[in-house]
Amino acid sequence: MRAMLQGSPERRASSLLRVKRLWAPWRLEYVQHADEGGECIFCRAAALPEDEPELVVHRGELAFVLLNKFPYASGHLMVAPYRHGSAFDDLEDAEALEVQRLSVAAIEALRAIFAPEGFNVGWNIGRVAGAGIVDHGHLHVVPRWNGDTNFMPVLADIKVIPEHLLETRRKLADAWPKR
Numbered sequence: 001m002r003a004m005l006q007g008s009p010e011r012r013a014s015s016l017l018r019v020k021r022l023w024a025p026w027r028l029e030y031v032q033h034a035d036e037g038g039e040c041i042f043c044r045a046a047a048l049p050e051d052e053p054e055l056v057v058h059r060g061e062l063a064f065v066l067l068n069k070f071p072y073a074s075g076h077l078m079v080a081p082y083r084h085g086s087a088f089d090d091l092e093d094a095e096a097l098e099v100q101r102l103s104v105a106a107i108e109a110l111r112a113i114f115a116p117e118g119f120n121v122g123w124n125i126g127r128v129a130g131a132g133i134v135d136h137g138h139l140h141v142v143p144r145w146n147g148d149t150n151f152m153p154v155l156a157d158i159k160v161i162p163e164h165l166l167e168t169r170r171k172l173a174d175a176w177p178k179r
């Protein structure tokens with residue numbers, strides 16, 4: 001108890017906030033160049049009639065869910081409104097509600113398939129904060145396991161979707177909660 005009371009309030013707060021960060025070096029190049037091609041991956045994925053090419057897991061009314069091709073961890077999902085130019089701080093009420101509900105469903109599906117021990121759920125706002133696509137808001141749902149800071153899959157060729165991502169997409173789509 002005495003140890004907990006030591007140090008300045010700022011110092012105690014900073015140690016409470018210190019969480020282990022996932023080391024995902026393969027994301028760096030992606031984050032630096034993701035939106036240089038001019039085409040928004042969220043708009044492309046939303047417009048495609050097929051789910052597989054862009055790993056769409058679930059399509060809602062105002063928002064949809066897709067697997068990240070440059071994941072922080074297995075099963076790294078993104079929830080995005082269909083509206084290009086949407087951002088965390090300008091969502092319509094109905095969009096915000098659907099993004100919230102889809103995130104909860106994503107957690108449920110991920111629990112059913114991967115049994116993670118925890119999740120990081122959040123928005124990267126601005127490139128400095130890690131956003132690869134800055135003009136189309138999206139929420140990350142990242143499953144976490146004890147010791148996963150050492151997790152490092154090998155994504156040899158990012159132009160070809162690795163088979164395990166297609167398999168994961170199918171499993172999550174099948175496990176998506178029916179309501």
Ligand SMILES: [Zn+2]
Pocket residue numbers: 040041042043044083084085135136
């Ligand atoms: Zn877009």
